[in-house]
Amino acid sequence: MAAIKYYKPISWCIIILFSSIITLHARTSLVSLPSRQDVAIRLENLKTTLVQEKRILTLKKGINKINFSWQSVMIDPESITLQPLSNPEAISILSLSYPPSEAALVWDIYSPEDLEEEVIISYLLANIDGIVTYKAVADPAEQAIDLKSFLVLRNFSGENFEKVTTFLNDKNPFITTTRHLETKRILVSQKQNIPIQKTYTWDALKMPHDPEKSKTAVGVPTSYELTTALLKGKVRLFQDDGQGSTLFLGEDMARFTPKGDTSNLRIGDSRDIVVTQHRIDTKRTNLRRNTKENIQVYDEIIKDQIVMENLKDSPVTLSLIETIPGQWEPFDISMDYTLKDHKTLVFKVKLLAKEKKTLNMHYKILNIFTQKFSRYNRVNH
Amino acid sequence: MGKKSACLILFAMVISLLPVLPAVAKIDLVTLTDRESVQTTIYNKADLTLVRDKRVLKFVKGMNYLQFSWANTKIDPTSLGLEIKNESDRIDVVDITYPPGTRDMGIWRIKADQACRVPLEITYFTSGISWKSYYIALLSEDQETCSLKGYVKVTNLSGEDYTNAQTRLVVGKINILDKISHLASLQYPYGRPEHIVAKSEMRNIYKKEMRKLDAVQPMMAMQSAMAAPKSKEIQKQGLSEYFLYTIEGTETIPNGWTKRLLSFKADRVKVNSIYKYEADRFGDNVVRFLTFTNTLKNNLGQTPLPGGEIKVFHSIDKNGKLAFVGSDETKYIPVEKKAELNLGNTSNVKIIPKVMAYVKKNIIFDKKGNVSGFDEVKTYEIELSNFTGMSAAIEYIKNLDTSYFNISNMNHTGEFEKTDQDTIKFTIHLSPNSHQSIGFTLTTLRGERRWQQ
Numbered sequence: 143m144a145a146i147k148y149y150k151p152i153s154w155c156i157i158i159l160f161s162s163i164i165t166l167h168a169r170t171s172l173v174s175l176p177s178r179q180d181v182a183i184r185l186e187n188l189k190t191t192l193v194q195e196k197r198i199l200t201l202k203k204g205i206n207k208i209n210f211s212w213q214s215v216m217i218d219p220e221s222i223t224l225q226p227l228s229n230p231e232a233i234s235i236l237s238l239s240y241p242p243s244e245a246a247l248v249w250d251i252y253s254p255e256d257l258e259e260e261v262i263i264s265y266l267l268a269n270i271d272g273i274v275t276y277k278a279v280a281d282p283a284e285q286a287i288d289l290k291s292f293l294v295l296r297n298f299s300g301e302n303f304e305k306v307t308t309f310l311n312d313k314n315p316f317i318t319t320t321r322h323l324e325t326k327r328i329l330v331s332q333k334q335n336i337p338i339q340k341t342y343t344w345d346a347l348k349m350p351h352d353p354e355k356s357k358t359a360v361g362v363p364t365s366y367e368l369t370t371a372l373l374k375g376k377v378r379l380f381q382d383d384g385q386g387s388t389l390f391l392g393e394d395m396a397r398f399t400p401k402g403d404t405s406n407l408r409i410g411d412s413r414d415i416v417v418t419q420h421r422i423d424t425k426r427t428n429l430r431r432n433t434k435e436n437i438q439v440y441d442e443i444i445k446d447q448i449v450m451e452n453l454k455d456s457p458v459t460l461s462l463i464e465t466i467p468g469q470w471e472p473f474d475i476s477m478d479y480t481l482k483d484h485k486t487l488v489f490k491v492k493l494l495a496k497e498k499k500t501l502n503m504h505y506k507i508l509n510i511f512t513q514k515f516s517r518y519n520r521v522n523h
Numbered sequence: 524m525g526k527k528s529a530c531l532i533l534f535a536m537v538i539s540l541l542p543v544l545p546a547v548a549k550i551d552l553v554t555l556t557d558r559e560s561v562q563t564t565i566y567n568k569a570d571l572t573l574v575r576d577k578r579v580l581k582f583v584k585g586m587n588y589l590q591f592s593w594a595n596t597k598i599d600p601t602s603l604g605l606e607i608k609n610e611s612d613r614i615d616v617v618d619i620t621y622p623p624g625t626r627d628m629g630i631w632r633i634k635a636d637q638a639c640r641v642p643l644e645i646t647y648f649t650s651g652i653s654w655k656s657y658y659i660a661l662l663s664e665d666q667e668t669c670s671l672k673g674y675v676k677v678t679n680l681s682g683e684d685y686t687n688a689q690t691r692l693v694v695g696k697i698n699i700l701d702k703i704s705h706l707a708s709l710q711y712p713y714g715r716p717e718h719i720v721a722k723s724e725m726r727n728i729y730k731k732e733m734r735k736l737d738a739v740q741p742m743m744a745m746q747s748a749m750a751a752p753k754s755k756e757i758q759k760q761g762l763s764e765y766f767l768y769t770i771e772g773t774e775t776i777p778n779g780w781t782k783r784l785l786s787f788k789a790d791r792v793k794v795n796s797i798y799k800y801e802a803d804r805f806g807d808n809v810v811r812f813l814t815f816t817n818t819l820k821n822n823l824g825q826t827p828l829p830g831g832e833i834k835v836f837h838s839i840d841k842n843g844k845l846a847f848v849g850s851d852e853t854k855y856i857p858v859e860k861k862a863e864l865n866l867g868n869t870s871n872v873k874i875i876p877k878v879m880a881y882v883k884k885n886i887i888f889d890k891k892g893n894v895s896g897f898d899e900v901k902t903y904e905i906e907l908s909n910f911t912g913m914s915a916a917i918e919y920i921k922n923l924d925t926s927y928f929n930i931s932n933m934n935h936t937g938e939f940e941k942t943d944q945d946t947i948k949f950t951i952h953l954s955p956n957s958h959q960s961i962g963f964t965l966t967t968l969r970g971e972r973r974w975q976q
Contacts, residue, residue: 189716271716277604284763294601294713323623325712327601329616354863359830359855361696364764376700378602381763387562389762390573390648392697410697412764414827414857420943424926429974435889437974453857455761496859 179260182307182315185272185293188373194264196227201253205236211246215300216268224249227260270299270320272310274375275327276396278407280366282384284340287366291331291373297324310373338366341406344417344450345463351419361411362460365394368407372399379409414453415460415493422447428508441508443473448501452493462489466505467520473504484521559642562689564767565654565677567829568696571703572652572681576645582614582635589631591645596627596682599703600712602648603629609641621712629712650703651681652776654692656786656831660813662794662848664838666913669794669815673786673828675757675768679776687773692757694829694855695765757786759826766826789822796913797863800874801920808868811849817856828856833864872915872953873908879962887971896970902932904962909953919949919961927968935961 179196186192199208210222219240226233236250253259273294278287293310297303297320309315310330320326342362353360366379377396380388392409399405423445430439452458464479464487479487491499510519562575580589591603600621607614617632654677660669675692679685706712755771768786776782797812799805813835818824835848849866856862880902889895909915926944933939938950953959968975 269716273713275601280763282762296711296713296716298711298715318618321623325621326618328618357852357854359696361764383760383762383767387575389564389693389765389767390566390571390697391763391765393700394698395700408698410695410764413696413855414764416857416860422941423944426974435895453859 180307181303182309183267183270183303183320184309185295186309186311188272188274191267191270191272191299192221192264193267194262196260196262199251199259199261201233201251201257201259203253203255206249206251206253208249208251209246210249210263211244213245217245218266218268219245219247221264221266222247223264224251225262225264227262229257229259232257233259267299267301270295270297270301272296274310274373276372276375276377278366278377278379279388280338280379280381280391282382284338284366284381286335286337287368287379289333289336289370290329291333291375293328293330295320295326295328297322297326333370336368336370338368340458341365341367341461342412342415342458343461343463344415346419346448347463347465349417353416353418359413360416361413362415362417363408364410364412365406365408367404369402369404370399371401371403372396372405374398377407379407412454412458415458416451416453417448417460417462419446419448421445427506437512439512440510441506442510443506444504446503448503449498450491450493450501451498452495455495457492457494457497460489460491460493462491462501463487464489464503466507468510469508471506471508473506474502475505476500476502560689560773561685561687562691563652563685564691564693565652566693566695566697567654567656569699569703570650570653571697571699572649574647574649574685577642578645579640579642581640582633582638584635584637586617587633587635589633590628591631592628593647594627597649597651597704597707598627599648599650599706600627600629600709601706602646602703604644604646605631605633606644606646607641608643613637613639614641626710648703648706649681649683650707652677652679652685654678656829658828658831658833658853660792660794660833660835661845662835662837664840666796666837667794668791669835670788670790671792671815671823672788673831674783675786676781676783677774677776678781679778682778684775684777686775686777688775689772690770690774690776692768692770693765694768694827695763697765755784757784761826766829787825791822793821795916797916797918798869798872798874799918799920800876801918801922803922805868809870809872809874811866811869811872813848813864813866814861816861817858824858827858828853828862830855835864835866871909871911872917873906873910874917874919875906876919876921877904877906878902879904885972887975889971894970896968896972896975898972899967899969901965901967902962903965904960905949907951907953907959907961909955909957912955914955915953917951917953919951921947923947923965923967925967925973927973929966930963931966932962932964935963937961 177197179198181193181195184192184194199206208224224235232254234252236252239248239250240246241248273296275292275294277290277292280287293308295308295318300322302321304319305317306320307315307317314330316328316330318326318328342364344362349362350356350360373396375396376393378393379391381391383389394407394409396405396407421444423443425443426440427443428441429437432438448462448464450460450462463482465485466487467485477489477491479489482488489501491501493499559577559579561577564573564575566572589605603619605616605619607616613636615634617634619629619631621629654675656673656675658674659672662669677690677692757771758769760767760769770784774782792815794813794815797814799810799812800808815821815823817828830853832850833853834850836845837848838844839846849864851864851866853862853864878901882900884898884900886897887895905919907917923945930947935949935951937952940948940950942948949961951959951961
């Protein structure tokens with residue numbers, strides 16, 4: 143927000159001034175000090191809160207000056223709008239002026255006659271926002287979760303809102319009260335029995351290749367994959383332990399997930415799946431040289447061996463991700479894979495309980511440059 | 524949780540009329556009942572304990588206010604949860620408010636469509652309670668088996684007593700975004716929306732307030748009068764990617780205290796000693812490793828073994844004389860996997876590698892007549908000596924600086940393995956008090972010779 147101002151102490155006012163366009167001498171008088179009829183706070187954009195309040199303005203025929211000022215709250219002055227509701231076609235908002243060095247503005251509003259006009263005033267208010275958190279409980283078989291969504295309303299705006307209608311989205315607004323310096327967590331929705339798929343992902347770029355040599359146990363990242371709309375927020379995941387209680391499985395930050403999209407929520411690491419990768423052989427071939435006999439281009443033949451062990455009592459499907467940069471071609475890759483992109487191979491490996499499988503990758507990386515074009519050994523987007 | 528301390532902790536749950544709240548049509552005082560039970564689930568890889576506090580409360584028709592405060596504890600306010608176990612369709616937990624001008628306090632609004640008495644659970648995370656496992660292994664006289672005892676040790680520095688709590692320990696690594704101790708220390712539970720960073724008050728959470736076990740000792744005395752005490756069993760259960768250890772009955776662990784419990788005991792666990800020489804990892808030393816497998820056949824294998832320190836002793840005679848052999852930190856040991864304990868350097872097995880001959884061959888030149896490559900040929904002799912009085916398995920591991928090499932003229936009849944593109948491993952079994960040597964020729968291709976294969 144631009145030009146946010148901060149004043150003390152707290153006070154709000156709207157003063158309506160009247161001036162006649164008929165006489166040369168401005169005739170002004172305090173017409174009314176309307177109180178708020180209805181207030182809504184809108185949190186669709188969670189970081190920036192829009193406040194909308196309805197007020198009844200008593201307008202005189204002619205140009206009315208409406209002074210809107212604020213203290214001890216942080217309003218983006220450029221965000222303030224006034225919308226007539228009762229007689230929008232008759233009422234004209236002529237101009238908006240910002241007095242110097244004041245947290246205030248003045249609307250010039252033309253009214254064709256004396257009337258009471260309901261208006262809605264909207265503005266962005268700082269230091270009040272909403273964050274979303276979730277609590278998910280998986281069933282004992284880890285086939286589905288029950289998901290509770292909470293809105294955490296943090297009000298440090300300097301303003302108290304009594305019985306304010308709160309919108310997290312267009313559907314299901316709710317009425318609550320929020321006071322300055324208060325934080326409130328409100329249950330906003332519950333979804334039952336959302337299907338989940340448990341996934342184990344071992345990425346050769348991220349994981350240690352020889353867990354035996356690691357000083358601490360290496361775990362394979364484990365996630366729940368689910369297809370449900372989510373706002374960005376922390377998800378705490380639990381599991382029904384079958385004994386009338388729950389076990390905390392872990393937490394993750396859900397990204398904004400539109401309806402129909404899939405998200406992954408990491409719960410923790412599985413230390414009962416062990417993946418070990420060794421490079422068995424590397425050989426350079428097809429050397430090409432310059433007149434000084436320096437190698438300019440060569441190919442590399444590589445043999446990698448990946449051993450996967452499932453030490454659990456139940457079968458799992460492991461997503462194994464291998465990356466081969468640059469121009470390459472396979473000789474013999476012992477398992478089926480899909481190409482996520484030109485360099486990323488994804489193997490979906492089904493491992494029965496206590497099963498061990500070995501993936502052998504024999505491939506060639508072609509046309510590796512040694513000198514000034516070496517940056518082209520990797521493909522850049 | 525135990526009785527409240529006069530000066531340390533006020534962990535109270537009261538239902539009250541709150542003058543700061545707006546007037547509502549129906550607010551009534553609800554009788555506070557005693558805690559039915561408490562359960563703690565303690566994670567060892569994260570400073571996190573899930574506490575589940577079960578109570579039965581009476582609600583009046585209309586809106587009920589439940590105030591919960593936790594001063595001088597390490598509770599994460601964002602984790603506070605309230606679950607109605609029965610009658611959940613008649614009772615609605617509307618929201619929880621962290622009121623302005625207060626700290627370490629939350630107020631639930633609970634709406635009941637009629638007066639009722641219902642069981643509920645208050646759950647929250649706290650930091651400051653930890654557990655760890657450790658082991659004591661006693662090697663037999665012949666050092667071929669050991670008896671292995673596993674212990675769990677629970678330490679409570681949470682600022683709160685936990686009396687007669689069902690205690691569960693979780694083996695596993697959970698994903699955590701924020702440290703619970705950090706969340707517990709925040710002035711505002713979820714922080715502030717702006718960038719004004721409130722000074723975090725340093726809370727004097729480690730006050731040394733010696734809480735007495737008076738409340739529980741009479742109970743323990745009564746129990747001992749009734750029956751001879753026996754050590755508690757720990758039930759083990761796999762859940763998701765974790766293992767849950769549930770300690771039999773309940774435990775009382777006052778703040779500042781540590782309690783140790785026997786987790787398991789296994790006799791005649793087959794162990795193997797392996798003596799390794801690997802210059803890149805251990806320098807010019809022989810390191811003794813003790814291995815055992817976590818299998819049913821080996822009187823283990825019921826569950827994974829959590830990581831922890833293991834102290835190894837050697838039984839010298841049948842009169843209980845012991846010698847300390849060494850100690851190591853074990854990693855998490857899944858079922859069916861081998862544990863390998865580094866017991867440190869030893870002089871009872873010697874491994875001396877020697878280069879007995881060195882030749883440069885096949886020297887090649889570029890067009891300018893400069894040397895562009897050659898073969899480096901080293902003849903190795905590895906002297907092995909076992910002074911232990913027991914047979915010894917030896918691994919000689921050599922890491923090379925290139926993958927362009929070959930091995931020839933090997934006079935070793937045991938196991939030989941190329942473990943990856945630049946590592947070779949010889950495995951040798953030596954009789955007690957014996958000597959042996961193995962030999963091989965290592966040819967390494969240097970410079971342009973690498974491309975002439």
